[in-house]
Amino acid sequence: xxxxxxxxxxxxxxxxxxxxxxxxxxxxxxxxxxxxxxxxxxxxxxxxxxxxxxxxxxxxxxxxxxxxxxxxxxxxxxxxxxxxxxxxxxxxxxxxxxxxxxxxxxxxxxxxxxxxxxxxxxxxxxxxxxxxxxxxxxxxxxxxxxxxxxxxxxxxxxxxxxxxxxxxxxxxxxxxxxxxxxxxxxxxxxxxxxxxxxxxxxxxxxxxxxxxxxxxxxxxxxxxxxxxxxxxxxxxxxxxxxxxxxxxxxxxxxxxxxxxxxxxxxxxxxxxxxxxxxxxxxxxxxxxxxxxxxxxxxxxxxxxxxxxxxxxxxxxxxxxxxxxxxxxxxxxxxxxxxxxxxxxxxxxxxxxxxxxxxxxxxxxxxxxxxxxxxxxxxxxxxxxxxxxxxxxxxxxxxxxxxxxxxxxxxxxxxxxxxxxxxxxxxxxxxxxxxxx
Amino acid sequence: xxxxxxxxxxxxxxxxxxxxxxxxxxxxxxxxxxxxxxxxxxxxxxxxxxxxxxxxxxxxxxxxxxxxxxxxxxxxxxxxxxxxxxxxxxxxxxxxxxxxxxxxxxxxxxxxxxxxxxxxxxxxxxxxxxxxxxxxxxxxxxxxxxxxxxxxxxxxxxxxxxxxxxxxxxxxxxxxxxxxxxxxxxxxxxxxxxxxxxxxxxxxxxxxxxxxxxxxxxxxxxxxxxxxxxxxxxxxxxxxxxxxxxxxxxxxxxxxxxxxxxxxxxxxxxxxxxxxxxxxxxxxxxxxxxxxxxxxxxxxxxxxxxxxxxxxxxxxxxxxxxxxxxxxxxxxxxxxxxxxxxxxxxxxxxxxxxxxxxxxxxxxxxxxxxxxxxxxxxxxxxxxxxxxxxxxxxxxxxxxxxxxxxxxxxxxxxxxxxxxxxxxxxxxxxxxxxxx
Numbered sequence: 073x074x075x076x077x078x079x080x081x082x083x084x085x086x087x088x089x090x091x092x093x094x095x096x097x098x099x100x101x102x103x104x105x106x107x108x109x110x111x112x113x114x115x116x117x118x119x120x121x122x123x124x125x126x127x128x129x130x131x132x133x134x135x136x137x138x139x140x141x142x143x144x145x146x147x148x149x150x151x152x153x154x155x156x157x158x159x160x161x162x163x164x165x166x167x168x169x170x171x172x173x174x175x176x177x178x179x180x181x182x183x184x185x186x187x188x189x190x191x192x193x194x195x196x197x198x199x200x201x202x203x204x205x206x207x208x209x210x211x212x213x214x215x216x217x218x219x220x221x222x223x224x225x226x227x228x229x230x231x232x233x234x235x236x237x238x239x240x241x242x243x244x245x246x247x248x249x250x251x252x253x254x255x256x257x258x259x260x261x262x263x264x265x266x267x268x269x270x271x272x273x274x275x276x277x278x279x280x281x282x283x284x285x286x287x288x289x290x291x292x293x294x295x296x297x298x299x300x301x302x303x304x305x306x307x308x309x310x311x312x313x314x315x316x317x318x319x320x321x322x323x324x325x326x327x328x329x330x331x332x333x334x335x336x337x338x339x340x341x342x343x344x345x346x347x348x349x350x351x352x353x354x355x356x357x358x359x360x361x362x363x364x365x366x367x368x369x370x371x372x373x374x375x376x377x378x379x380x381x382x383x384x385x386x387x388x389x390x391x392x393x394x395x396x397x398x399x400x401x402x403x404x405x406x407x408x409x410x411x412x413x414x415x416x417x418x419x420x421x422x423x424x425x426x427x428x429x430x431x432x433x434x435x436x437x438x439x440x441x442x443x444x445x446x447x448x449x450x451x452x453x454x455x456x457x458x459x460x461x462x463x464x465x466x467x468x469x470x471x472x473x474x475x476x477x478x479x480x481x482x483x484x485x486x487x488x489x490x491x492x493x494x495x496x497x498x499x500x501x502x503x504x505x506x507x508x
Numbered sequence: 509x510x511x512x513x514x515x516x517x518x519x520x521x522x523x524x525x526x527x528x529x530x531x532x533x534x535x536x537x538x539x540x541x542x543x544x545x546x547x548x549x550x551x552x553x554x555x556x557x558x559x560x561x562x563x564x565x566x567x568x569x570x571x572x573x574x575x576x577x578x579x580x581x582x583x584x585x586x587x588x589x590x591x592x593x594x595x596x597x598x599x600x601x602x603x604x605x606x607x608x609x610x611x612x613x614x615x616x617x618x619x620x621x622x623x624x625x626x627x628x629x630x631x632x633x634x635x636x637x638x639x640x641x642x643x644x645x646x647x648x649x650x651x652x653x654x655x656x657x658x659x660x661x662x663x664x665x666x667x668x669x670x671x672x673x674x675x676x677x678x679x680x681x682x683x684x685x686x687x688x689x690x691x692x693x694x695x696x697x698x699x700x701x702x703x704x705x706x707x708x709x710x711x712x713x714x715x716x717x718x719x720x721x722x723x724x725x726x727x728x729x730x731x732x733x734x735x736x737x738x739x740x741x742x743x744x745x746x747x748x749x750x751x752x753x754x755x756x757x758x759x760x761x762x763x764x765x766x767x768x769x770x771x772x773x774x775x776x777x778x779x780x781x782x783x784x785x786x787x788x789x790x791x792x793x794x795x796x797x798x799x800x801x802x803x804x805x806x807x808x809x810x811x812x813x814x815x816x817x818x819x820x821x822x823x824x825x826x827x828x829x830x831x832x833x834x835x836x837x838x839x840x841x842x843x844x845x846x847x848x849x850x851x852x853x854x855x856x857x858x859x860x861x862x863x864x865x866x867x868x869x870x871x872x873x874x875x876x877x878x879x880x881x882x883x884x885x886x887x888x889x890x891x892x893x894x895x896x897x898x899x900x901x902x903x904x905x906x907x908x909x910x911x912x913x914x915x916x917x918x919x920x921x922x923x924x925x926x927x928x929x930x931x932x933x934x935x936x937x938x939x940x941x942x943x944x
Binding site for chain 2: 147148149150151152154155156157158161184187188191192350352353354355356357358359379382383384385386389392393395396397399400401402403404405406407409410447449450452453454455456457459460463464466467468469491494495498499501502503
């Protein structure tokens with residue numbers, strides 16, 4: 073018989089289209105990697121003697137958070153240069169350090185990132201970086217779910233471009249559906265302003281050949297949009313449309329600077345937007361038009377971006393920012409209600425990366441979920457627990473994390489990663505970068 | 509001999525005007541309620557045998573956070589109505605419930621708020637509410653520092669107005685400098701739009717008579733500013749100036765909608781602004797012109813506002829929002845750097861309420877400080893700990909809190925308050941409000 077976990081007397085976020093209320097009090101049953109039942113009472117068929125039991129009475133259960141844009145290894149540069157003008161920050165701080173990154177550094181930085189993400193309730197993340205085999209190995213071992221891709225900057229010779237493309241393709245082939253399906257892969261030319269059109273077209277062709285999704289940075293800053301117009305006579309959306317990018321299932325990160333027409337084009341091609349509010353604010357890029365995108369039917373998900381421009385990987389923080397800033401900037405207090413912010417941070421993120429069976433606490437879904445201890449001062453009284461998760465909880469409140477049915481974080485401790493070793497290796501890797 | 513505490517091998521935030529670096533590694537010595545030494549080495553005169561010692565080697569020490577605007581008892585209404593239009597929220601949700609508040613409710617709600625604040629690193633808070641004797645008692649017993657005032661709405665008969673004024677004055681007299689000086693008092697007509705001019709003038713006169721500071725809500729929404737122009741022919745700043753409000757040491761909450769001329773008037777009278785970013789965003793009031801206020805020399809501090817419009821009392825959250833949103837909205841990534849955000853949340857808050865010896869880790873200052881465990885994934889590597897406190901830490905990372913030299917929170921547990929009882933009483937109080 074399948075290994076079974078019964079959670080008794082918990083409160084469960086219900087964010088599906090058919091849900092009458094956002095919180096259900098009752099029972100959840102997990103068998104192997106799947107949720108098989110959520111309901112107010114426990115049907116007798118599940119009450120087997122040998123099932124593992126969990127007391128949910130002080131816990132709120134919600135889908136694991138899905139972080140749809142980031143560069144995990146950049147945790148090594150957290151706090152190394154803040155509050156600076158973008159070009160100065162990139163040229164004097166980030167790029168010189170990133171150029172030194174070895175496999176070992178990426179492994180250390182990614183492990184630190186994955187540990188932080190798991191402990192703060194993220195069960196799936198998207199990573200676009202270099203040395204991706206190292207990233208995939210960390211994901212395989214830690215138990216997290218991930219969509220991975222080698223991000224390729226094309227400001228180099230055609231020969232080097234070709235190498236990067238091959239590397240990206242090889243990585244995508246090697247790791248797609250690895251780790252019991254927890255790892256999927258995509259292709260990712262870095263951005264229209266860092267990739268010549270012909271280079272982007274090669275990625276589009278490869279995505280067709282391998283049937284993979286495409287991801288890229290787009291329209292993060294106004295300057296980059298203007299540069300695109302100067303260089304190619306088109307704004308980035310029309311430019312990518314022309315290069316065939318949107319002929320593939322695809323999603324873009326940032327999309328801060330969009331016209332109404334561009335929003336329509338994204339909706340038409342079903343191109344998703346990974347919103348990264350903290351990073352966009354910190355780098356002074358602006359505030360993305362999220363309510364307008366959602367009204368137009370564009371799928372929106374949430375990302376942290378790299379830790380160097382955030383500076384944390386706590387998706388609770390992004391969820392709260394999303395619920396707050398669009399109200400303040402639009403003047404509409406009903407913009408992005410709490411339950412919608414939670415959907416954006418969970419099920420919408422899963423759908424964005426084509427995980428149709430992740431992101432809801434419903435029978436048939438993957439058992440990717442987290443539990444928060446709600447008997448804490450800042451989560452009382454228990455008026456509206458979804459609201460509390462969005463407006464008052466932090467990732468530090470997460471007590472339990474399950475991915476693919478496996479208990480990964482228990483009482484705040486990560487069971488699959490050696491925290492002390494990871495902390496030490498990250499500190500040593502950073503010292504090494506400073507002295508090399 | 510005075511009771512002495514020596515903290516060894518800690519890292520200490522140094523935010524004073526003379527500080528060469530924002531973090532100092534070394535020693536801090538506390539005697540009774542004062543910091544007597546902070547430095548890289550420990551002078552032999554402090555190395556007494558009977559001193560209490562604390563190992564600071566995994567901790568970052570910073571001044572306790574100062575929350576300069578709030579309504580503590582409103583924790584009882586946390587999550588009771590979110591994402592609504594302001595008037596609907598006030599008229600259908602907040603006011604009917606608040607009208608039922610008894611002494612006991614205010615005691616329960618304030619205790620929950622103070623517990624949350626202490627555990628998340630706030631050592632001083634400003635409270636404007638009703639049933640203030642209950643609030644003062646909670647402060648006295650919990651060990652927190654507070655500036656308290658009876659907030660008076662003047663939309664009532666002159667007789668009731670007079671009662672409220674007397675109540676406010678009596679409270680201010682009874683509690684000023686109570687609890688070993690931890691409690692100070694002020695006077696607070698609620699807002700220009702809720703208080704007739706003559707009522708505000710009476711508060712101004714009473715503040716002169718008793719030599720007290722004044723505090724009020726001002727220009728939170730554009731609608732309220734326009735109403736002021738309609739009713740009195742003046743925008744709120746000119747209106748309050750005319751009523752003599754600024755002839756007293758005073759500070760206002762919100763100040764979201766200000767003209768350049770109004771900013772100049774606030775600077776001229778040295779009127780401070782308590783910025784409440786989360787509340788202003790959540791209620792869709794807008795984004796205050798904080799960089800402009802600071803450039804004009806207006807003192808700026810930080811507040812959470814009540815938990816019903818936030819919905820937490822974690823000042824780390826406000827500190828991060830302040831460092832993030834003004835960059836994103838102004839387009840200037842150097843706006844409100846991390847160290848400045850920390851000053852606004854600590855020493856500037858203390859100065860705002862005339863506590864000249866609170867808010868810095870320096871010899872001679874009151875021993876109001878907190879310690880954060882920095883050996884955590886989201887606070888590594890140790891590049892810039894002030895940046896980490898602002899951009900990555902949360903109040904849930906606070907391990908120790910000292911107020912007036914007393915150890916109030918130890919390893920995350922509050923030593924002065926009975927957490928379980930407070931949680932139960934808050935839950936019961938909320939149930940009572942629902943059913944009465």
